[in-house]
Amino acid sequence: MQSKNPLRHLLAMIVLLVPMAYLGYVWNELPPRIALHFGASGQANGWGDRNGLLVQTIIVTVITLVAYIVVVNAHKLDKKRTHGVKPPMFDTIAFVAVLFMSIISLAIIINGINPDGMLFNKIVLPATGMFFIFIGNVMYSIRPNRFVGVRIPWTLNNDDNWKHTHRLAGKLFFAGGLMITFVSLVYKTEIAAMFMSGIVLIILVITVGYSYNFYRTTQKNKA
Incomplete structure (x- = not known):
């Protein structure tokens, strides 16, 4: 991921890994049964244990990382389709998407600790x-x-x-x-x-x- 602003990529990677780090920090506090998926109404409709939460967090992290790499390099991968959008715009969109997905992952982990919140x-x-x-x-x-x-x-x-x-x-x-x-x-x-x-x-x-x-x-x- 070559960029004129490598610090932005570094910050994005830190944000991306925050849920994994937090999960490790609270690992021993997690209950046997954890909500892993929520419906449109906000109610949990999918459950698992902490190992399931770990797998889910890893999958989301990997998918988000791949999406980030694709978006920040979109202008190189397909110049015709991305004509009209400057590279810094892709960097911004990718970073905000990483931030949003990390918040979602953190929310699920926090809910595992405090399911009544x-x-x-x-x-x-x-x-x-x-x-x-x-x-x-x-x-x-x-x-x-x-x-x-x-x-x-x-x-x-x-x-x-x-x-x-x-x-x-x-x-x-x-x-x-x-x-x-x-x-x-x-x-x-x-x-x-x-x-x-x-x-x-x-x-x-x-x-x-x-x-x-x-x-x-x-x-x-x-x-």
Whole structure:
């Protein structure tokens, strides 16, 4: 991973390994039965022992590492598909993704120690909300490309469609992220999880619908 900013890669690797280090630190405190998977409502629906938690954490760490390497080198792997996105943007996206996945892994480990806590509501959902806020900010600066962004036929075939769709999507993700963060800190897990699912659906429908309508309007103006 060659980069003009190797310290960022070092920091990303430290963040990536924090869950593994923390798991080792609390290993003897873990109970025999641990929640390993959570449903959309925030309730645990998959269980195992601490060895299962170790395997899961290792798998998530490896997958996240591979994804990080691919993203930071995306402009080298496929220059055509990544045209329009500067390399520093990929570094930022990759780092935030590593941070987000590490938070999720840590949350699962912490829940193993304190299964009665409001883990999902107080850690995972706010983190998801802040991740949405980040996406909203990034949307404004992503130029047309085939690697990141709202990659649907109407945006990929028209630069104006791409620009206007991403401006709208950026606002929606930012506002949605703020609302998800607030609701997850104030309301119960079930309500917050349902609210987040609704926000995601609304963002997708409005964004795709807007892009399609922009396409239809453009076609009519050409006629």
